Amino acid sequence: MARIIAIANQKGGVGKTTTAVNLAASLAVAEKRTLLIDMDPQANACSGLGIDKTSIISTVYNVLLGEEKASEVICATDIEWLSVLPSNTDLIGAEIELIDKEGREQRLRRIVEGLASSYEYIIIDCPPSLSLLTVNALAAADQVLVPLQCEFYAMEGLGQLMQTIRLVQQEINPRLKIGGILLTMFDGRNNICNQVSEEIRTHFGDKVFTTVVPRNVRLSEAPSYGQPALLYDIGSRGAQAYLGVAQEILEGQHG
Amino acid sequence: MARIIAIANQKGGVGKTTTAVNLAASLAVAEKRTLLIDMDPQANACSGLGIDKTSIISTVYNVLLGEEKASEVICATDIEWLSVLPSNTDLIGAEIELIDKEGREQRLRRIVEGLASSYEYIIIDCPPSLSLLTVNALAAADQVLVPLQCEFYAMEGLGQLMQTIRLVQQEINPRLKIGGILLTMFDGRNNICNQVSEEIRTHFGDKVFTTVVPRNVRLSEAPSYGQPALLYDIGSRGAQAYLGVAQEILEGQHG
Numbered sequence: 099m100a101r102i103i104a105i106a107n108q109k110g111g112v113g114k115t116t117t118a119v120n121l122a123a124s125l126a127v128a129e130k131r132t133l134l135i136d137m138d139p140q141a142n143a144c145s146g147l148g149i150d151k152t153s154i155i156s157t158v159y160n161v162l163l164g165e166e167k168a169s170e171v172i173c174a175t176d177i178e179w180l181s182v183l184p185s186n187t188d189l190i191g192a193e194i195e196l197i198d199k200e201g202r203e204q205r206l207r208r209i210v211e212g213l214a215s216s217y218e219y220i221i222i223d224c225p226p227s228l229s230l231l232t233v234n235a236l237a238a239a240d241q242v243l244v245p246l247q248c249e250f251y252a253m254e255g256l257g258q259l260m261q262t263i264r265l266v267q268q269e270i271n272p273r274l275k276i277g278g279i280l281l282t283m284f285d286g287r288n289n290i291c292n293q294v295s296e297e298i299r300t301h302f303g304d305k306v307f308t309t310v311v312p313r314n315v316r317l318s319e320a321p322s323y324g325q326p327a328l329l330y331d332i333g334s335r336g337a338q339a340y341l342g343v344a345q346e347i348l349e350g351q352h353g
Numbered sequence: 354m355a356r357i358i359a360i361a362n363q364k365g366g367v368g369k370t371t372t373a374v375n376l377a378a379s380l381a382v383a384e385k386r387t388l389l390i391d392m393d394p395q396a397n398a399c400s401g402l403g404i405d406k407t408s409i410i411s412t413v414y415n416v417l418l419g420e421e422k423a424s425e426v427i428c429a430t431d432i433e434w435l436s437v438l439p440s441n442t443d444l445i446g447a448e449i450e451l452i453d454k455e456g457r458e459q460r461l462r463r464i465v466e467g468l469a470s471s472y473e474y475i476i477i478d479c480p481p482s483l484s485l486l487t488v489n490a491l492a493a494a495d496q497v498l499v500p501l502q503c504e505f506y507a508m509e510g511l512g513q514l515m516q517t518i519r520l521v522q523q524e525i526n527p528r529l530k531i532g533g534i535l536l537t538m539f540d541g542r543n544n545i546c547n548q549v550s551e552e553i554r555t556h557f558g559d560k561v562f563t564t565v566v567p568r569n570v571r572l573s574e575a576p577s578y579g580q581p582a583l584l585y586d587i588g589s590r591g592a593q594a595y596l597g598v599a600q601e602i603l604e605g606q607h608g
């Protein structure tokens with residue numbers, strides 16, 4: 099059965115998509131059948147994996163509304179063991195269209211249950227909000243991986259995120275665990291980074307990934323070539339960090 | 354009458370709040386009566402200006418639902434000519450609660466019309482999405498200032514943002530103009546930054562602010578002291594850049 103990991107944080111620009119894309123690619127090169135679900139209308143995860151958005155006809159939006167089967171919509175990537183359930187801006191409409199539908203929070207969960215036997219890992223990239231799309235991802239997941247930028251505004255939002263996770267655990271998905279907090283865009287020369295890192299490790303203990311993702315320009319260049327960092331520049335500190343994150347997950351240290 | 358500027362971009366973490374806080378502070382020190390409206394449930398603009406969130410009872414949420422008057426909810430800041438209409442996480446609920454209300458997109462506009470005679474500038478910080486809260490801000494504004502991080506994913510979203518602005522201009526607010534595109538977190542040593550900057554200037558011409566905001570650690574440190582950069586470290590490149598942005602707006606070069 100697949101392990102289902104939601105990559106969530108309502109704070110914008112903290113590295114959710116970069117983590118989803120590079121973690122999924124790292125698991126795939128370890129020959130684990132992996133599916134990346136893009137639940138963000140920006141569809142950055144699709145372009146980060148080189149999917150031509152103009153060639154996409156149906157997306158997770160059509161699957162959520164019951165118009166298409168997920169298996170018909172899933173597309174391949176340049177990496178053998180990695181597939182993507184794509185999104186596009188239609189997904190903006192899903193929030194409003196699902197408002198008065200039965201079980202609106204559990205739609206993705208039912209879809210994922212139907213896919214779980216075909217994959218070993220399912221990674222879900224979330225948009226920067228705590229709205230219905232993110233709640234759907236948390237309802238479908240076994241664990242949530244929280245990318246955390248070591249900055250003041252990003253720290254501020256952590257309490258709210260934890261509260262939302264607790265609410266989902268109580269009301270919708272009791273098996274949801276906090277898989278881990280991943281420090282991203284880390285720059286050791288920056289005071290705030292070191293302060294935040296200390297505070298987080300004190301508060302969350304071994305829930306914090308040992309691997310820290312450094313600020314590394316290769317991670318921001320790779321998407322413009324439609325590649326994860328391990329294809330763009332395997333020797334870069336960014337690519338190596340995400341291989342380390344995948345290793346920690348494969349060894350069962352998290353979640 | 355006040356000039357109303359929405360700071361919008363659905364891409365997360367591009368410097369919307371940093372721009373809203375530091376621009377509003379720069380206008381206030383030029384002795385322009387300025388109001389900052391925080392339309393983001395994360396309420397980062399409030400903490401960036403040192404507002405104690407635990408002491409806030411009513412927010413823009415209560416004003417949007419018609420429960421409170423804006424003038425009763427607006428609070429002072431450490432800067433004489435700067436006030437804030439605060440937000441908090443209640444605002445997450447506004448999206449759903451306003452769905453079936455009359456004129457749901459124009460609620461903020463009506464509130465702002467009632468305030469316009471008391472201020473010279475009204476700055477609206479938006480959340481990282483194109484949902485009802487951002488549409489309300491675009492409906493209320495005379496111009497939209499788009500902070501743009503010079504990175505691939507941020508560039509990808511620009512087309513969608515321009516489309517949404519055009520839609521709002523056609524359907525809801527014909528007077529809305531694109532006030533300008535502001536390059537943020539700029540690092541001249543980074544290839545992508547230079548490529549993006551060239552592309553944007555070719556495409557948008559003099560709509561692009563002459564001032565470019567560099568990546569500057571003082572901008573990310575200042576919020577942890579509840580201060581805009583010009584109070585935290587007036588000599589920093591970050592504080593100086595935002596004084597330059599304010600200057601361009603005061604001289605009428607934008608919008």
Ligand SMILES: Nc1ncnc2c1ncn2[C@@H]1O[C@H](COP(=O)(O)OP(=O)(O)OP(=O)(O)O)[C@@H](O)[C@H]1O
Nearest residue numbers: 110111112113114115116226283313314318365504
């Ligand atoms: N470790 C890193 N080093 C350098 N750049 C990074 C790193 N991680 C992410 N980036 C870049 O920072 C920007 C923000 O990252 P990303 O888009 O992955 O965040 P996000 O949380 O998915 O954003 P959103 O909230 O909009 O979904 C992107 O341009 C990305 O390329």
Ligand SMILES: Nc1ncnc2c1ncn2[C@@H]1O[C@H](COP(=O)(O)OP(=O)(O)OP(=O)(O)O)[C@@H](O)[C@H]1O
Nearest residue numbers: 110249365366367368369370371481538568569573
């Ligand atoms: N020019 C800059 N140099 C260095 N750090 C910056 C700069 N501008 C913003 N930051 C930092 O980058 C992070 C993202 O900026 P900010 O929160 O203002 O973006 P945002 O677009 O408002 O994010 P969101 O989409 O979550 O609302 C913050 O931690 C901020 O302190």
Ligand SMILES: [Mg+2]
Nearest residue numbers: 114115138142
């Ligand atoms: Mg993303």
Ligand SMILES: [Mg+2]
Nearest residue numbers: 369370393397
């Ligand atoms: Mg913000």
